[in-house]
Amino acid sequence: GKVVPRQAKRQPLYELSSAWPPGGSQQQQQQQQLPAEKLVSAGNQDELSPVATIGAPINRNPSTITLESGADANSRQAATLSAIAPYQEAALKGLQWRCASYLEGGAPQQILANALGTYNGQRLLLQHRPVLIRGQNLATCKLANMDNKAGAGCCADIAQHTEQQHINGGASEKPTNTVNQQTQPLRQQERCITVLCSPAHCNRFYATDNSKNLPGSYYHLRRPETSQLQMTFSDWLSSWQTWRHSKLLLQADICTWKIQSPVGEAAQQPSPASQPSITLWPNQSLAPHLPQLLQTVHAKAVAVPIGTTPQAGFAANSLLGLLDWQQLHQLLEAGQWCSQGRLQLLAGGRDALMPARYETSDRVICQVAGHQRLLLLPPELGFKGLYPYPVAHPYDKYSCVDWEEPELDHWPAAAQVKGLVCELHPGDTLIVPASWFVHTQLQQPACVALVLLLQPNPSKSLSPAGLLMQLSRMVEVWVTAEVGPANVRKWLMVSSEGVTTVLL
Numbered sequence: 001g002k003v004v005p006r007q008a009k010r011q012p013l014y015e016l017s018s019a020w021p022p023g024g025s026q027q028q029q030q031q032q033q034l035p036a037e038k039l040v041s042a043g044n045q046d047e048l049s050p051v052a053t054i055g056a057p058i059n060r061n062p063s064t065i066t067l068e069s070g071a072d073a074n075s076r077q078a079a080t081l082s083a084i085a086p087y088q089e090a091a092l093k094g095l096q097w098r099c100a101s102y103l104e105g106g107a108p109q110q111i112l113a114n115a116l117g118t119y120n121g122q123r124l125l126l127q128h129r130p131v132l133i134r135g136q137n138l139a140t141c142k143l144a145n146m147d148n149k150a151g152a153g154c155c156a157d158i159a160q161h162t163e164q165q166h167i168n169g170g171a172s173e174k175p176t177n178t179v180n181q182q183t184q185p186l187r188q189q190e191r192c193i194t195v196l197c198s199p200a201h202c203n204r205f206y207a208t209d210n211s212k213n214l215p216g217s218y219y220h221l222r223r224p225e226t227s228q229l230q231m232t233f234s235d236w237l238s239s240w241q242t243w244r245h246s247k248l249l250l251q252a253d254i255c256t257w258k259i260q261s262p263v264g265e266a267a268q269q270p271s272p273a274s275q276p277s278i279t280l281w282p283n284q285s286l287a288p289h290l291p292q293l294l295q296t297v298h299a300k301a302v303a304v305p306i307g308t309t310p311q312a313g314f315a316a317n318s319l320l321g322l323l324d325w326q327q328l329h330q331l332l333e334a335g336q337w338c339s340q341g342r343l344q345l346l347a348g349g350r351d352a353l354m355p356a357r358y359e360t361s362d363r364v365i366c367q368v369a370g371h372q373r374l375l376l377l378p379p380e381l382g383f384k385g386l387y388p389y390p391v392a393h394p395y396d397k398y399s400c401v402d403w404e405e406p407e408l409d410h411w412p413a414a415a416q417v418k419g420l421v422c423e424l425h426p427g428d429t430l431i432v433p434a435s436w437f438v439h440t441q442l443q444q445p446a447c448v449a450l451v452l453l454l455q456p457n458p459s460k461s462l463s464p465a466g467l468l469m470q471l472s473r474m475v476e477v478w479v480t481a482e483v484g485p486a487n488v489r490k491w492l493m494v495s496s497e498g499v500t501t502v503l504l
Helices: 026-032 036-041 049-054 073-093 119-125 156-167 184-189 233-239 287-292 310-322 325-334 379-386 412-416 464-483 488-496
Strands: 109-112 131-134 141-143 192-199 227-232 246-260 277-282 294-296 303-307 340-348 353-357 363-369 372-377 420-424 429-432 437-442 447-454
Touching: 109 119, 119 325, 141 363, 192 233, 227 233, 233 246, 233 287, 246 287, 246 310, 246 325, 277 310, 287 294, 287 310, 294 310, 379 412, 379 437, 379 464, 464 488
Parallel strands: 109 131, 277 303
Antiparallel strands: 131 429, 141 294, 192 227, 192 246, 246 277, 246 340, 340 447, 353 437, 363 429, 363 447, 372 420, 372 437
């Protein structure tokens, strides 16, 4: 039951560094005189071979460079700055797709935002298949200017100290530079959130269900591959781009929401009262501090915003600008979804991988910043090649197969799996039905998305494959409750062999 982490086979990235000597070899001096476009595009563009010959291998963040010092530093600085822009673009294009190539079997259906109300648009939304909406701009926010935010987090040396303290188990000394005294009381009032932490060489994130990782259980994981850190939002904001040996991923609830349509005479009159009203229940550990990361750009007015409590009122009003709620309400009505659910924040760094995982509810992914690439695997292959973990396992809802390098000898049916591949850009919206596995790779240093998890609608039927996945979960939950976590695997094996047994 233990997933052994291993380093994925990916091409190393390089940058211009101080290891490049001023005198250099004749080959290096010739490459120095090349134009910027030839410096990057010559040779094999995927491997960035010209840069590899003049640079030194470093960390996997291509956005920082180190200029040499010396008499000719000024002349070299102009050439370096002119070369770094196309180099970054080529590095992003050459980012290796962390997924086996044979899995790509097409792309999801695409539709324009203005066609959602048409017959074809509604037909696509009701087919229980992923739908990609280009340029919908359902998320009405963008990344804030975090450099000018007062009290946005610790300085760089404190962030590096926090990482070193995590690696050494809290044995490192305190840094000499401390946080501004005016920001300390504000930071002390913040509540902690759970942040996923992975070694930089792996950069792969499993959200372990700690409630199922019980000592004595057959599926107990002594050391999960991904650790979970408790830190404030400000600490995470100052660390997710600066940590070198470890990488961070934030996937946390912002709020729960509910859209209520007007009824009676108010719905027939063209007035603000005829607009839908929104009720928000903010997560006080995250929602009040979210303006440090996201700011509203072109939000539309919404009728009757409601905060459930006086303490939550300010946070609820600030969250109304994250989404175009009227457009969301129209989308939910077109797809016959329930107008309530949870709003999550997904934020991570370049090349972060979230292995294939499914949800029991429909999802709406709104890309805010950066790009991400997704592999969508249908529930029809749930028990025919995807090999989901048992419900009692801490990696519940994940696939047992490592889709970067599938071990077909151990998982033979995985050789027949085919999925849909798509890329999300800012302004795009992807609808993922329940029980579809999603294998996600973030492709830029600052990748942020808002994810809506829709509450299931009792009047809307599931697909046959999705219904089978749900029934399987119900059986496993019942078996776990009857025999206990320590014996659940035994009874699952008995039931898989078709042996009739009385549990009660």
